Amino acid sequence: MTNLIYEVRKLSSKNIVSPKGFSASGIHCGIKHKKKDLAILKSEVPASVAGVFTTNAVQAAPLKVSKEVVYNTKKMQAIIVNSGNANACTGKQGIADAYEMQKLAADKLGIDPSLVGVASTGVIGEILNMEPIRSGVGMLNLGNNLEDGIDFAQAILTTDTVMKNTTYSTIVDGKEVIISGTAKGSGMIEPNMATMLGFITTDANIESDELQKALSEITDLTFNSITVDGDTSTNDTVLVMANGLAGNDPLTPAHPDWANFYSTLKAVAEDLAKAIARDGEGATKLIEVEVEGAISDEEARKIAKTVVGSPLVKTAVFGCDANWGRIIAAVGYSGATVDPEKITIKIGNALMVENGEPVKFSEEELIKILKANEVKINVSLGQGEGKGLAWGCDLTYDYVQINASYRS
Known part of the structure; x- marks a missing residue:
C-alpha cells in the first residue's frame, strides 16, 4: 500500500445492491417455518471473484461448488443461498443437491452454471429438502432497490438477531467506486472463520488474482480476528464479486489509488466482522x-x-x-x-x-x-x-x- 492520503466514506441506507450492476432477491420458500430462507444475488456481467472458506476439514457440499467457481472459472455472475439447512455432512446426495441449486439458479438467470456460486447455512447433517428450493427459485424476482437488498440480507440469517449490512465509497481514477457487504453469523464463530457467510459486491475494475490477494490479507485482519464460542463450522464462506462497471483502470498494488480501494474493502470487512461478534448468540456486549x-x-x-x-x-x-x-x-x-x-x-x-x-x-x-x-x-x-x-x-x-x- 502507498502512503497517499485517501478517501473512504461510509454510506447510509445502502446495501448489497448499491454498487452499479447488482440485483438481489430473498423469499420464504419453505425450508424454514416462516422466515425468509432463499436468496439470490446477480451481477449484470460476469465479475471477478475472490473467496475464502472454512479451515474445518469437514466442509459442506456448497463449498465444493463455490470453490470450483472461484479457483477454476475465476469469474462469478451470481450466488444462490439457502438458510435453515447447511447441506453439510450429507454425502453424495448433498453434492448432487448443491450442483442442482447451481443449475436451477443458472437456468433462472440464463447464464452458465460455472458462473454461479452456492452457499448454505443452518442445521448440519440433515439432507436438504430440494422441493421448496425448486419451486422457490421460480419465485425469486431480482431488483436493485433497497428492499431487494434487505430481502437478500434477511434470507441468509439463522440465529442472527439483526441483519449485517455496510457500504462504503471511495475514488479511483476520479470515479466513485462503491463496496457493499452483507453477512450472517451469530454462533460457531471462531478465528479462521466459522458459521458465517459474507458477500461483498463492488463495481471496481480489478482482476480476480489481485482481488484474491487483497481479500486473503484483509481476512486475517478482520474475519479471522473474531470469536464467539471457539467452534469452527463447516460452511464458512466469504465471496467478493467485482464487476468493473465503475469504469476505472484495472486495480493493482501499483495503481496510484490502490490504497483507496484496499482501505475501503478492509472497512467493509471489518464492519461485517464486528457486527458478527456483536451479534453473538445471547450476547449483550x-x-x-x-x-x-x-x-x-x-x-x-x-x-x-x-x-x-x-x-x-x-x-x-x-x-x-x-x-x-x-x-x-x-x-x-x-x-x-x-x-x-x-x-x-x-x-x-x-x-x-x-x-x-x-x-x-x-x-x-x-x-x-x-x-x-x-x-x-x-x-x-x-x-x-x-x-x-x-x-x-x-x-x-x-x-x-x-x-x-x-x-x-
Whole structure:
C-alpha cells in the first residue's frame, strides 16, 4: 500500500445492491417455518471473484461448488443461498443437491452454471429438502432497490438477531467506486472463520488474482480476528464479486489509488466482522481487545484472539467483574512470547496492571465501563512494535439456552 492520503466514506441506507450492476432477491420458500430462507444475488456481467472458506476439514457440499467457481472459472455472475439447512455432512446426495441449486439458479438467470456460486447455512447433517428450493427459485424476482437488498440480507440469517449490512465509497481514477457487504453469523464463530457467510459486491475494475490477494490479507485482519464460542463450522464462506462497471483502470498494488480501494474493502470487512461478534448468540456486549508492543503483528493478533476467546474473560465481562487476572492468564497461555514483568493492562481507560504490578482502581468506575455496550481491553507487552486487534462478545445464559435447543 502507498502512503497517499485517501478517501473512504461510509454510506447510509445502502446495501448489497448499491454498487452499479447488482440485483438481489430473498423469499420464504419453505425450508424454514416462516422466515425468509432463499436468496439470490446477480451481477449484470460476469465479475471477478475472490473467496475464502472454512479451515474445518469437514466442509459442506456448497463449498465444493463455490470453490470450483472461484479457483477454476475465476469469474462469478451470481450466488444462490439457502438458510435453515447447511447441506453439510450429507454425502453424495448433498453434492448432487448443491450442483442442482447451481443449475436451477443458472437456468433462472440464463447464464452458465460455472458462473454461479452456492452457499448454505443452518442445521448440519440433515439432507436438504430440494422441493421448496425448486419451486422457490421460480419465485425469486431480482431488483436493485433497497428492499431487494434487505430481502437478500434477511434470507441468509439463522440465529442472527439483526441483519449485517455496510457500504462504503471511495475514488479511483476520479470515479466513485462503491463496496457493499452483507453477512450472517451469530454462533460457531471462531478465528479462521466459522458459521458465517459474507458477500461483498463492488463495481471496481480489478482482476480476480489481485482481488484474491487483497481479500486473503484483509481476512486475517478482520474475519479471522473474531470469536464467539471457539467452534469452527463447516460452511464458512466469504465471496467478493467485482464487476468493473465503475469504469476505472484495472486495480493493482501499483495503481496510484490502490490504497483507496484496499482501505475501503478492509472497512467493509471489518464492519461485517464486528457486527458478527456483536451479534453473538445471547450476547449483550461487543468486546474489543487491542494488543501492542508484541514482537510481531502475528503474535499480537494471537494474544488478542486468545483473550477475547477466553470463556472466563467473556463471563467476567458479562457479569461486570473487573477480574483482570483472567486477562493476564489468557495472555500467558496464548503461546506468544511475553515477559510478565512488562505486561500492562487497561479496561477502557482504567489502568489495571502496569509492568506486571497490580494498580489500585475504582470498582464503581470499572462497573460503569463494563456495563457499556462495547468493552475495550488494551494489553501492552513492551517487547516490540507488533500490534493486533480481535473482537468477540460476552458469554451469557442465553447462549446456552439457544444452543441447547438449536434443532427444535
